[in-house]
Amino acid sequence: MLLAACYELIEVRLIRRWGKPFEIMGLNVIALFVVSVLLIKILVKTTIGMGENAPSTYNWIYQNFFASWAGALNGSLFFGIVTVLL
Numbered sequence: 001m002l003l004a005a006c007y008e009l010i011e012v013r014l015i016r017r018w019g020k021p022f023e024i025m026g027l028n029v030i031a032l033f034v035v036s037v038l039l040i041k042i043l044v045k046t047t048i049g050m051g052e053n054a055p056s057t058y059n060w061i062y063q064n065f066f067a068s069w070a071g072a073l074n075g076s077l078f079f080g081i082v083t084v085l086l
Contacts, residue, residue, distance in 0.1 A: 036086075 009015045025032060043058040055063065066082075067075035 040083075 006019070010019055040058065043061070044056050046057045047054040048057055048060040049055070062075065062079050066079040069075075070078055
């Protein structure tokens, strides 16, 4: 239904202005994939705090923003969904 609605607005009614960000992202999918992988690698390599037991930024975000209120299982699900959406 969403695809049909987008087709109706963009192709039939020629309302294209709102879809420009999606067009840009669609044309640059490989670049977005590379940027997302680089971002994850940076988050995994950097740490919050000092010492040997300092968590990586990636784990710190998961623990403090997702697992703290949703638990380990649901927090992991929400973290994955947010990662994919971003």
